[in-house]
Amino acid sequence: MSDDTGVITRNKARLVAKGYNQEEGIDYDETFVPVARLEAVRLFLAFACMSGFKLFQIDMKNAFLNGIGEFEMLMMGELSFFLGFQVKQSKEGIFLNQSNYCKEILKRFEMENCKEVSTPMPTNCYMDADAVGVVVDQTKYRGLIGSLLYLTTNRPTIMFVVCPCVRFQSNPKESHFKVVKRIVKYLKGTSTVGLWYPSHSPIQLVGYSDSDFAGCKLDKKSISATCHLLGSSLISWHNKKQAFVALSTVEAEYIAAGSCCAQILWIKQQLEDFGLKVNKVVPNSKQNFLKQPRDLSSSNRGRIFKLMPPNP
Template structure:
């Protein structure tokens, strides 16, 4: 006796690789709330006070920090866990990527910044991405840069977020490959990167 399998037998998708998916009449909400809560608990910060932002606006990190070194394995584990969370949390992308630059020799100050991100996550575990049913197919991108954000090599950081209609579909944060000599040059580099991403997304 033979049997056939159809996708309709699987039922409504609600959980996939750590992503929680809620399918409603108004649209689809994707989050990692369960993963986020487990992440906070894993690093024993569930009882720490929550913070309103993942990182201070004036905070500067450096690889030449003279503070004491910390456990490399722990630091890299925290970075890896947070990077996976950025799959549905563009709000922590910049902060996590900034801390990820110091994995080769993390210091106490770097670990403190990383724990601040986790404390922020602890108070925002239910955040995610909302895709409305009535969204359009317009592709829109936003980009920005911080000028000479790295205090050592004086390079800027490019950030961007791209939307299909009302839903975010791509976001990134990375250090620019060259040192910009002005804020205008830093913005030109960022704009060029954003345009390349838009062209790729249109082709995709």
């Protein structure tokens, strides 16, 4: 540190941990992530519901002084609000939604009196760069996109629509803004929609993958889509443009299936931490899945991965 005249009055030393030089078992024993993934939160809620657990929330305050940790816990009662999720527990299951957050979005962007629509995107909508379109306020467009992206953590029905809109944040046009506003109008009429985790459901891990070959019209890259269910509880999903241009539908499907399997392995590891092992692979077919009632649409090229716990 230096004073107003530039004379150094105090020297500071900083200890820098070179992570790339550290070895497990010598420099550290275990690692952890300070922020939990939202998939882990939904997985825990679904597992607790199937196991018949009643969830309560505590607030923990911790402080470290000279290497000694001091903790203080405060019981906050039954879990009802967590990380933006409104949680409603009952004997039949757990219901998650973000209706309060939807109302905040409508109020923040002055769309409380807008008309409701039944779908987030029209069937004939085609989004491109729109080079001759009218430029709109970039700050407002990015604000809407950021709010909608957080909402996709509980609303898989808008994931497919929001992701294409994200690509035009650097130079949004009026045509892009109309699409985003339609999503908000859809949310106004479906603000109470959420995820339902039934308590009476078989404990089995199922993953679905699909791809849209050359789905992005701008660079001809394919789109990967996956979803994962623990029993009847939807816990993970994604709709993402692939990193490379696939040269065939088989390659696009292979990339999507690889992403699905990677997520399954991560969920499988999380379940093992809960004391549940899922190693038994059960054969399943796309035709059998298509005969069952479902809310998620899929094409005939999709792949199914199903794992169940071994018989006791």
